[in-house]
Amino acid sequence: MTSAGSLDGRMAYLAVYRDRILTPSEMGQLDGQLPLTSDVVYPITESGAAVTGTTTVSGQGAQFQFQGWAGQQVVVAVSNNQLGAVTVNLIKPDGTTLVSTSSSATNFTLPAGVLPMNGPYDVVVRPTGATSGTVTVSLSVQGQLRFPGSTLDDANPLSTNLVGLYLMGEGSGSTDTNIGGRTAGQFQRYASAFMEFNH
C-alpha cells in the first residue's frame, strides 16, 4: 500500500505533532505564523512610530507585523510611498483581510478597522506592478485593551493565588474593582480617593 502518486505542485510547510491534536483555531494560528511570503518583514508597534520598509525585488511586498487585541481600533497610515500603485491589506491572525485599500498616492490612510481577535496582525503593502523601493507605515491605535466589566478567568494559570487585580479600566465613577480578590463569590469593591480616569 502506498499513496496514489506523487504531488504535482508545491508544498510550503509540513508540521507533524505526536500526542497532540490541533484545534482548527490552532491550525489557523500555525498558518498565520508560517507566512507564505518572500516579502520583507518588519516589526511595528502601536506606539505610532513610523517604520520604513525597503523592497529590493520587483513586485516584492513589505509586511509590518504587530500584536493586536480584540476591540482595538487601528488606523494604518502609509507615507513616503515610492512603490507606485500598491494594495495595502490589514491581515487578521487567521489570514483573512480586515481592511484593504489600493492607492498610488505618496501618502494615504486606510479606513479604521476594529480588531476582532487577539493575535499577530500584518499590514501588507504590495505593489501592483513590477516596482521596488521604500514605503513607510505607522499605526494609530485606539481602544481599551482591558474592558470595563472584565472578570477573572479562573482557567488561566495566572489567576492561581491571585488576591488583587485592579484593571483601572472602568472609565467612569469613583471606584476601581479588584477582580482578583473575592469573598464568597463576590467581587470586592474598594474606593479610591486618589484615582482619576483619563481617556
Add this chain to the structure above:
Amino acid sequence: MVGLFLMSEGSGSTDKNVVNGQLANFSGSNPPTWNAVDPSTVFHGGANFNTSYLDAGTGLTFDRLPNSRMTVVAKIFVNTVAGAGIAQKINSSVGSGFIFDITSQGQLRTQILKTSIPVQLISQPGTITSGQWMQVALTWDGTIGTGAAAHLYLNGNLLSPSSSADGSGTLDYTPLPISHFRLG
C-alpha cells in the same frame, strides 16, 4: 511537535526538520526542486508514489504516530488534481503506519494501517482544487483507533467524509523504525 519542514531553503537538495535539525533528501526519479517565487518546494508529480518526494529517513522521530494522538498539517498548491502523497510512513507488509494523501477525484484521504484492514477516512470528491494555496490537515486519535477518531480539514474547516471505515486488527508500530517518512 516532532517535525516542521519549512521548505524555504531555496537551494541545495535537502530540507531541514527544524525541530531536530535532521535533513529530508530530495528523492525520486524526478526529485523535487525549489520554487523561486514563493518559498516552497516543487514536486513534479507522477503516477508512482516514489517519483518525486522528500525522504526524511528512518528512525524514531516519526515513530508511534498511529498509536498516539497526532496531527499532520501541510500547506500545498496543486497544479493538477491527481493521486498524490502528502505524508506517509508505512510498513505495509506487516500493516503499520499511516498515509495522508489526495485521490484522483480530489479527495483528501487518510489510511491508518492495522494488522488486517486499515482505518480509512475519505473526504468528498472535489475537496482539493488546483491553482491555489490550501492548508490541509489530518488529526488522528490512536487511543480510540476507529474511523471516528480520524478527521480531515481544509483551511481549518472540518471536512465531511464520503466514507469512513474502522478497519480490523491492531495498531502496530514495532516495524516502523525501518520505514521512511516521506513528504509529497
